[in-house]
Amino acid sequence: MPEKINSRYACFTEENTLPLMFITHRTEKYTEEDQVKIALEGGCNWIQIRMKDNLTLEAAEKLVHLAGSSCRVCIDDNLEIAIKSKALTVHLGKKDMPVSDAWKIIRQQGYGDLFLVGATANTFEDIVEADRQGASYIGLGPYRFTETKKNLSPILGLEGYKRIMEQCREAGLKIPIFAIGGIRYEDIAPLMSTGITGIAVSSAITQAPDPVKEMERFCLIIKKYSKQIDLH
8 A cells, every 4th residue: 555645536546456346245155354355365456344233443453454555445434443443445425424524534633645535426416525525536326226235325227327427527527436336247348438437346246156256357357447547
């Protein structure tokens, strides 16, 4: 991980950083620790720790340590644990604290140049507001129905992404946007063609017969479609 992020979106232009986020979701077969190991072995270097009901600082610290310095770890919903565990990235849902409030706390703690704050969006208006408040990236979705997240926003589908990404281009928005929500391997090409930055994935990996090989497949195709972000 870099010692300092010189630009709001800089981590997404770092060498060897794939625009592919793996999101943990405990299953009967795999714990969060198992899933982090799977993601790492498959070549993913950006992992979001989602433990809605049982996240503790001890668990977060263990997973951050397991991921190592070459992997960016994001904590879902919990800024305090993201700071204390040294994950240095937090993802905030639409019902969590505002992005601007998170930045105030982060800067008070002296982490302003190190941290990333992601935000969830379901509409173009959500993206505009998150960008105004200083979000580092957007998780836009859901693409389709998924059981890994409760209280889903309206499903976007491919046409929804096409419409919203066109609005972003017309508005001159540069913020990285990641598709999320029930995404499968065969969805990547059409989704990337809409102009999104990358993909977030969970169940497509954990439900695969060979999760490591499936993670490798995702990494290879994302590497093919990924492009440098214009930060200027």
